Amino acid sequence: MSLLSVTDLAIHFGGVKAVDGVSFDVEEGEVFTIVGPNGAGKSTIFNLISRFYQPTHGKILFAGEDITQTPAHHIAELGIARTFQNIELFDHSTVLQNLLVGGHTKRRASWVEDVLHLPRSRNNEREARRAVEEVIDFLDLAAYRDKMIAGLPYGVRKVVEIARALASDPKLILLDEPASGLSVEETADMAFWIEDMQKDLGLTVLMVEHDMSLVSAVSDRVLAVAEGKPLSMGTSAEVQSDPKVIEAYLGTAA
Amino acid sequence: MKVHFKASYDDDIRLFEDRARLLKYAVLLGLMCALPFVVSDYLTGEITLVLIWCIAGMGLMILAGHTGQVSLGHAAFLAMGAFSNLWFMEQGIPFLLALPMAAIFTGVVGAIIALPILRLSGIYLAIATIALSIIVEDVAIIAEPYTGGVMGVFAPPIEIFGTMIDRYGTPKLFYFLCLVCTVLVTLAYANLLRSATGRSFLAVRDSEVSARALGVNVTRTKALAFGLSCAVTGLAGGLYAHFVQIVNYESFLILISITMVLQVVIGGLGSIHGAFFGAIVVGLLPQGIAIVRDFLQGTAGIDISAYPGLDTAVFAAIIIVFIVYEPQGLYGFYRKVKAQWELFPLARRDMFKRSKSYLKTERMR
Numbered sequence: 366m367s368l369l370s371v372t373d374l375a376i377h378f379g380g381v382k383a384v385d386g387v388s389f390d391v392e393e394g395e396v397f398t399i400v401g402p403n404g405a406g407k408s409t410i411f412n413l414i415s416r417f418y419q420p421t422h423g424k425i426l427f428a429g430e431d432i433t434q435t436p437a438h439h440i441a442e443l444g445i446a447r448t449f450q451n452i453e454l455f456d457h458s459t460v461l462q463n464l465l466v467g468g469h470t471k472r473r474a475s476w477v478e479d480v481l482h483l484p485r486s487r488n489n490e491r492e493a494r495r496a497v498e499e500v501i502d503f504l505d506l507a508a509y510r511d512k513m514i515a516g517l518p519y520g521v522r523k524v525v526e527i528a529r530a531l532a533s534d535p536k537l538i539l540l541d542e543p544a545s546g547l548s549v550e551e552t553a554d555m556a557f558w559i560e561d562m563q564k565d566l567g568l569t570v571l572m573v574e575h576d577m578s579l580v581s582a583v584s585d586r587v588l589a590v591a592e593g594k595p596l597s598m599g600t601s602a603e604v605q606s607d608p609k610v611i612e613a614y615l616g617t618a619a
Numbered sequence: 620m621k622v623h624f625k626a627s628y629d630d631d632i633r634l635f636e637d638r639a640r641l642l643k644y645a646v647l648l649g650l651m652c653a654l655p656f657v658v659s660d661y662l663t664g665e666i667t668l669v670l671i672w673c674i675a676g677m678g679l680m681i682l683a684g685h686t687g688q689v690s691l692g693h694a695a696f697l698a699m700g701a702f703s704n705l706w707f708m709e710q711g712i713p714f715l716l717a718l719p720m721a722a723i724f725t726g727v728v729g730a731i732i733a734l735p736i737l738r739l740s741g742i743y744l745a746i747a748t749i750a751l752s753i754i755v756e757d758v759a760i761i762a763e764p765y766t767g768g769v770m771g772v773f774a775p776p777i778e779i780f781g782t783m784i785d786r787y788g789t790p791k792l793f794y795f796l797c798l799v800c801t802v803l804v805t806l807a808y809a810n811l812l813r814s815a816t817g818r819s820f821l822a823v824r825d826s827e828v829s830a831r832a833l834g835v836n837v838t839r840t841k842a843l844a845f846g847l848s849c850a851v852t853g854l855a856g857g858l859y860a861h862f863v864q865i866v867n868y869e870s871f872l873i874l875i876s877i878t879m880v881l882q883v884v885i886g887g888l889g890s891i892h893g894a895f896f897g898a899i900v901v902g903l904l905p906q907g908i909a910i911v912r913d914f915l916q917g918t919a920g921i922d923i924s925a926y927p928g929l930d931t932a933v934f935a936a937i938i939i940v941f942i943v944y945e946p947q948g949l950y951g952f953y954r955k956v957k958a959q960w961e962l963f964p965l966a967r968r969d970m971f972k973r974s975k976s977y978l979k980t981e982r983m984r
Contacts, residue, residue: 438837
């Protein structure tokens with residue numbers, strides 16, 4: 366059984382068919398990448414899986430469970446974490462606090478216990494901090510632990526966002542353009558981290574990315590979409606040489 | 620600059636990061652306890668009012684400073700706390716029970732009101748909360764059996780375990796009552812901030828969309844923040860009723876709501892300290908203006924008592940100065956000065972310059 370199974374997914378905004386009949390399966394432990402020109406509907410697919418959008422039709426199964434009606438704030442608890450194309454960190458908090466929010470679904474104390482700081486609340490905090498330290502260690506963020514997000518360079522913010530997603534202890538992580546705005550070196554680092562997530566943490570990675578060097582380096586399978594419709598699926602090399610994909614990016618020969 | 624070596628997670632969780640800080644707050648508390656025996660009863664009364672403002676300010680700070688939801692109508696909840704506290708006491712419920720009951724009542728009402736209101740954001744939320752303040756002014760007149768109508772309600776004397784506390788009769792005891800309430804609310808607030816619940820408030824303030832993706836129920840979190848905010852404000856309202864002795868619809872005009880917003884902005888949004896700094900300014904400014912007025916009249920021979928709107932104008936001037944020069948408020952200013960001092964002479968001029976924020980996802984709001 367596939368970890369994530371998307372069947373005939375579509376969302377229409379009025380007359381705009383942002384996503385129109387996309388189907389794919391992501392197997393457990395693989396790195397699956399969605400590529401496509403701007404406006405192809407890649408991020409929209411992510412927002413559909415995160416349940417920010419309600420699909421017009423189609424089905425999303427996660428670990429065999431239909432999540433097409435699940436509210437967005439229950440998705441993290443199921444084991445799907447995500448990052449955002451334009452970095453959505455909590456700017457006026459420290460890196461540590463950001464990552465601790467990542468562990469939000471693991472909390473057991475109610476707000477009353479939190480206000481009174483009862484033992485369960487304190488244990489929550491200890492447990493959350495222990496989990497977060499593992500992520501900080503994994504992504505090498507120790508130097509930034511107590512820094513405010515607002516003062517961090519862009520490249521570090523990208524990593525912090527991934528760290529925050531990892532702090533929720535997901536099974537599937539959705540990376541929305543992890544390499545956008547990164548330097549060549551930082552992109553190479555990103556490739557290593559994605560590999561580590563797959564190999565060391567046993568995560569399944571679903572990624573949207575434009576940087577073909579990163580895509581080729583880490584992806585097991587690639588799906589190309591254009592104008593909301595699937596074009597081609599296969600290994601990175603297969604997809605890149607598919608005439609339909611080349612046409613979508615470059616247009617037809619005159 | 621001090622570096623804190625943390626050897627366990629508890630080092631990071633505890634309220635005071637080191638002994639020195641704990642000592643500082645202990646000294647402050649000691650000074651506050653000694654204060655009424657040093658200064659006159661009149662001044663004790665004024666400081667009591669500052670403490671009540673501190674509590675009210677913390678109430679609004681939870682919402683505006685930590686959850687990012689502006690309320691321009693918090694005087695409504697001050698009124699709810701005041702009237703309900705007095706009504707409970709009229710029913711024969713002792714003060715020690717009536718006060719928390721008033722806070723809980725206000726909190727529950729606030730949370731219920733929050734559900735529709737917090738669907739709005741920004742300027743629309745501001746308008747809706749102003750409307751709330753206006754509605755409560757009218758309700759305070761209409762609901763005569765509970766609020767005494769236009770006449771208002773007299774606050775009965777407080778009795779705690781046989782000790783009578785009266786704002787004028789025993790101003791010191793009333794001061795200590797307010798001090799205890801302030802300390803308890805501050806502790807609860809600090810606890811909130813170091814917990815998952817408090818962090819979910821911050822998350823909602825800074826990015827609703829990623830809060831949701833991380834499993835924070837945004838609607839519930841906002842309602843909880845509004846409820847807690849109203850409960851604390853209601854508590855302040857209950858104490859305020861006993862401070863002014865008689866409350867009617869005029870005690871909670873919309874100007875009070877605006878003053879509360881000024882308080883948290885002047886103090887510094889997003890910190891407990893900010894509520895306190897703001898309360899000191901808001902609570903003592905009228906006194907300060909009176910002193911300046913007397914001084915001008917006595918020494919310089921200039922009579923400014925003919926300008927009744929003066930304190931409002933000074934308030935307005937102060938808020939403009941703060942928004943332009945110190946958006947972080949007094950507490951932000953204090954932190955800057957402190958950092959400059961600690962780093963002297965290595966502080967850089969641009970150290971506190973706001974880094975420009977990167978593009979935020981606008982599509983999914």
